[in-house]
Amino acid sequence: MLKNFNHFQEALEKRREEGTLRILRPKSEGIDFYSNDYLGLARNSELQNLLLKQIIENPQLLSGSTGSRLISGNSSTVIETENYIAKEHNYSSALLFSSGYNANLALFSTLPTRHDTIIVDEKIHRSVHDACKMSHAKKLKFKHNDVEDLEQVLKKQNGNCYVAIESLYSMDGDVAPIKEIIQIVEKYKGSLIVDEAHAFGVFGYGLVEKYQLQNRVLTTVITYGKAFGAHGAAILCEEIVKSYLINFASPFIYTTSAQNIQWMSIKTGYEFLKENEKLSIKLQENIKIFRRQNLKTPSFENSPIQAIVIPDNHQLRTLKETLLNEGFLTYAVYSPTVKEGTERLRICLHSFNTEEEIIQLTKIIKEFT
Ligand SMILES: Cc1ncc(COP(=O)(O)O)c(C=O)c1O
Known part of the structure; x- marks a missing residue:
């Protein structure tokens, strides 16, 4: 068996020093602006009950x-x-x-x-x-x-x-x-x-x-x-x-x-x-609310993924943590996952986000940038 883990240690240490070490953490509580559950189907109790009925049968x-x-x-x-x-x-x-x-x-x-x-x-x-x-x-x-x-x-x-x-x-x-x-x-x-x-x-x-x-x-x-x-x-x-x-x-x-x-x-x-077509209609309404806040983004107008470029890993981490402290869950994409200078906060909008949540979120980002 391999006993010498030096090269694993070195690679992990390098990531730790760069601030890019990946760690599995328990799911945080907060307002979801980071999951891919764009239509809220993963949390939809009506759908869950339909599935449950079939399982019981x-x-x-x-x-x-x-x-x-x-x-x-x-x-x-x-x-x-x-x-x-x-x-x-x-x-x-x-x-x-x-x-x-x-x-x-x-x-x-x-x-x-x-x-x-x-x-x-x-x-x-x-x-x-x-x-x-x-x-x-x-x-x-x-x-x-x-x-x-x-x-x-x-x-x-x-x-x-x-x-x-x-x-x-x-x-x-x-x-x-x-x-x-x-x-x-x-x-x-x-x-x-x-x-x-x-x-x-x-x-x-x-x-x-x-x-x-x-x-x-x-x-x-x-x-x-x-x-x-x-x-x-x-x-x-x-x-x-x-x-x-x-x-x-x-x-x-x-x-x-x-x-x-x-x-x-x-x-x-x-x-x-x-x-339930209403879910994708609601999602598009929420995307519009977000876009009306005029944050600078390379993302498309009707995309549920809206990226805010913060071209510095350290600054990006600070923004993500500020948002987390206010109860907002977002995802930061650091270099080298993306090219240096294009580090970004990745915001996912959902059908279930409220107007107030979206406005509050964008307000904090605006104050920061
Ligand atoms: C474009 C693209 N293709 C494929 C996958 C992989 O799909 P899955 O998460 O179902 O393995 C992903 C997931 O992140 C993706 O974003």
Whole structure:
């Protein structure tokens, strides 16, 4: 067994000195301006009661799945949920995963071969970078949301190119120029993969659905742990892509399927969301209230994620702690997670935040900046 932990110690000490050491803390009490629960579904008692009713009627939903979906874990609940999701999104099929991280690992480690190139937006989620490490394909980046730069990268490649973008980016709260990107990708006969983790539920079923781009995108990734208030993810694609993933994607094959309660919560979540459009309307009203306070931000006008750049780790920490002392939970993104000089306070708005809370929060930030 490894007995000498010096290099672990050194790396952790370096982080401590820089003030970037990550520590797991119990959840704080306070007003939520930091979670991804944009529509409040994770705290919605009506939805909880619907789930509870189904569990009481069928307690087996709580049991373990007993195996990989290719052995004993392929329940009728997961099959039904996948069929339901595919129909809702107007795709021929859907493949469920226990998380968005796993869905991205499966996609990018499996579809591109060693002859192919994966071209990612420089701000793409870490799961895609990790997947690229598992893949034999070459990885290149293009400048964030920069269609011209994407074209420059694409035009120099031979062979298949897979282009990876998010529709709503979680660090800046900005939206990809998805229609322009599709045009360029099509011009060079590439394949586009869109991660809708933060857009799903906030902008209806996401931007691919909003602009009806299903036939022009190779796959779309939807996650259920953010606006949906649950957990899990789906890859939306054509039947042949699903079949290929089932056959070749290690993150799908070599893992125990999630419990039926997870798949059932997803299906119930869709039904609930369809009946409660008022939640996304309320969210947009709250975003408007926030934007009317005129804080300087690079984020988009209708984004629930609003970033306030405080270009100094120390100052940023002070602001976050000042807010915490006043009862506001926010998230500070320090360098090196983001580039030095772009450190930011990340504010997530929700349907359940009150006008008074939003005004109070922005008042403290204004006084500080
Ligand atoms: C853009 C994006 N993709 C994928 C993921 C991973 O999803 P999950 O949290 O379900 O693993 C996240 C989560 O932070 C994300 O922001």
